[in-house]
Amino acid sequence: xxxxxxxxxxxxxxxxxxxxxxxxxxxxxxxxxxxxxxxxxxxxxxxxxxxxxxxxxxxxxxxxxxxxxxxxxxxxxxxxxxxxxxxxxxxxxxxxxxxxxxxxxxxxxx
Numbered sequence: 001x002x003x004x005x006x007x008x009x010x011x012x013x014x015x016x017x018x019x020x021x022x023x024x025x026x027x028x029x030x031x032x033x034x035x036x037x038x039x040x041x042x043x044x045x046x047x048x049x050x051x052x053x054x055x056x057x058x059x060x061x062x063x064x065x066x067x068x069x070x071x072x073x074x075x076x077x078x079x080x081x082x083x084x085x086x087x088x089x090x091x092x093x094x095x096x097x098x099x100x101x102x103x104x105x106x107x108x109x110x
Contacts, residue, residue: 010097013050013084016042017077017104021070024054036062038070038096040082050084050096057095060087069101079104 019041024031035053042048052062062070073080081104089095 008087010085010087013040013048013086013094014042014044014046015081015083016040016048017080018070018073018082019047019077021067021074023067030054034093036067038084040084048094050086050094051089052096056091056093057089060089060095060097062096066099070099073101 019039022037033054034051034056037049037051039049051057052060083100085098086094
């Protein structure tokens with residue numbers, strides 16, 4: 001008998017800002033491993049990569065609209081914060097499955 005298939009929920013990454021967005025076109029040597037990477041600078045200062053597509057994250061694709069939103073968040077830092085959602089892919093890679101963007105409002109008062 002085989003064990004029943006289990007579906008695990010996406011994990012949430014740490015709150016941060018978009019540090020960089022890298023896209024690989026099909027002519028790139030890196031495209032086979034990943035179609036793209038978003039690097040998030042977490043509040044702790046740690047830089048963490050979330051990839052999509054390719055052999056590291058098969059079936060984990062990001063739409064062109066979502067990629068556009070990531071570039072907008074990059075242009076708007078530090079005013080826009082991100083909390084990435086991911087599933088673990090091959091080689092313990094964090095594979096981007098979604099994200100939450102929010103406006104970073106400075107605290108008032110004091």
